[in-house]
Amino acid sequence: MQADRKPDLLAGRLVDVLYAHPSDGANRFASLVTPIVSDVAAIDAWWRRLDPGRTLRFDLFPFANCTTTMGALDVADVTLPQPADTFAEDPFQRIVLGLSQPPYRAANRQRKYLVYWDAPVSDARVCGQASATGIAIIYLRACGLTVGSGDLSAAAAAHELIHSLGGVGFGSPHECPRPNEGHVCDDTTDILYPFLNFGLDALLLDVGHDDYYGFGGPSDLRNSPWLERLDVPQLALSVATGGAGKGRVTSDAGGINCPGACTSSQEQGLTMTLTASAQPGSRFTGWTGACTGTGPCAVTLDAAKDVTATFAPAAPVALKVSVRGKGRVVSTPSGVSCPGRCSGSFTADGTVALRAIPAKGYRLAAWSGACHGQGACKVVAHAASSVRATFAKSQS
Numbered sequence: 001m002q003a004d005r006k007p008d009l010l011a012g013r014l015v016d017v018l019y020a021h022p023s024d025g026a027n028r029f030a031s032l033v034t035p036i037v038s039d040v041a042a043i044d045a046w047w048r049r050l051d052p053g054r055t056l057r058f059d060l061f062p063f064a065n066c067t068t069t070m071g072a073l074d075v076a077d078v079t080l081p082q083p084a085d086t087f088a089e090d091p092f093q094r095i096v097l098g099l100s101q102p103p104y105r106a107a108n109r110q111r112k113y114l115v116y117w118d119a120p121v122s123d124a125r126v127c128g129q130a131s132a133t134g135i136a137i138i139y140l141r142a143c144g145l146t147v148g149s150g151d152l153s154a155a156a157a158a159h160e161l162i163h164s165l166g167g168v169g170f171g172s173p174h175e176c177p178r179p180n181e182g183h184v185c186d187d188t189t190d191i192l193y194p195f196l197n198f199g200l201d202a203l204l205l206d207v208g209h210d211d212y213y214g215f216g217g218p219s220d221l222r223n224s225p226w227l228e229r230l231d232v233p234q235l236a237l238s239v240a241t242g243g244a245g246k247g248r249v250t251s252d253a254g255g256i257n258c259p260g261a262c263t264s265s266q267e268q269g270l271t272m273t274l275t276a277s278a279q280p281g282s283r284f285t286g287w288t289g290a291c292t293g294t295g296p297c298a299v300t301l302d303a304a305k306d307v308t309a310t311f312a313p314a315a316p317v318a319l320k321v322s323v324r325g326k327g328r329v330v331s332t333p334s335g336v337s338c339p340g341r342c343s344g345s346f347t348a349d350g351t352v353a354l355r356a357i358p359a360k361g362y363r364l365a366a367w368s369g370a371c372h373g374q375g376a377c378k379v380v381a382h383a384a385s386s387v388r389a390t391f392a393k394s395q396s
Helices: 029-050 091-100 152-165
Strands: 014-021 054-056 075-079 111-117 128-130 135-139 227-229 234-242 247-251 263-267 271-278 282-289 297-300 305-313 317-324 327-332 343-346 351-358 362-369 377-380 385-393
Touching: 014 029, 014 091, 029 054, 029 075, 029 111, 029 152, 091 111, 091 135, 111 152, 128 152, 135 152, 234 247, 247 305, 271 282, 271 305, 297 305, 317 327, 327 385, 351 362, 351 385, 377 385
Parallel strands: 014 075, 014 111, 111 135, 234 305, 317 385
Antiparallel strands: 054 227, 128 135, 234 263, 247 271, 271 297, 282 305, 317 343, 327 351, 351 377, 362 385
């Protein structure tokens, strides 16, 4: 399974895109991922055209040499462990249940999911389904959809995504009567009209802005946290590493991996969490700038901010060795040669290999302390430790 890759390029609540199929179905991810990305790019362009201040915040990954925004779309390849006949009847609920269990566990309240389901369904007239719980499913083998055309397949995906964001709220003036409740019936070109008769470019986002988008009420989807704000400043977070030690800073979102990628621009108000990791032989001593202390650094971008992670050389770690019986022990790297010099100081977090050399007529009986048995003895120098080598007479 190709799971969600980290770090996410954008902070905030995200829409994950999944290609999914049953265990006994052909995996067409390699041939369909590019058409899926094309449809998502069409949805993004359509949304920006109708509302220059908003677009869906899709899950993006900082792929190398990626030159377009939607080229960075992180599409997961998911094989559900059940066979196709498990999903033939009531596919929506069964797919949702399958995705909520291992190995994918699509139950993150910070995420919405757009799922392209690649298997036959019982009613080929239904292009997709969604619920406000956060999962929108497109049935690739229904309605004659041609994914990648940016036309009906993209319209169906946008339609179901809007339902997953909350759809038509209670009291909407143009909500359709049963059995088409949850849709609007004032205009056939509305993206939430119950029947999609047009391609995406011919559809509108809440005709009249009085039902579900742009009307300013508490259920206005224009205020959804899964929409990226294009009408607020993009603020920069700059990260640096300093000190005589060596280490790295990574982020949960934004693509920070410093040294290397040390800046990220995000919309105003979003939060990113930074983690500092020291290299072997170094230790993290703390944050300066927008964060302090030595724990994870959570930065809210209410202004452009700078953070520095400082690393220092780790103090050498002592290793004491003793010998019982006749023989000696030497270390790699050098520092211990026992009997004689029976302790040494080694680089923190480094690995010290000890070699037992029995005297003539003796053998290594056992290691004790930080090593055990009669095999190779390797000690990772996390903290001061001790090792004893016991030699016994060889049996004639």
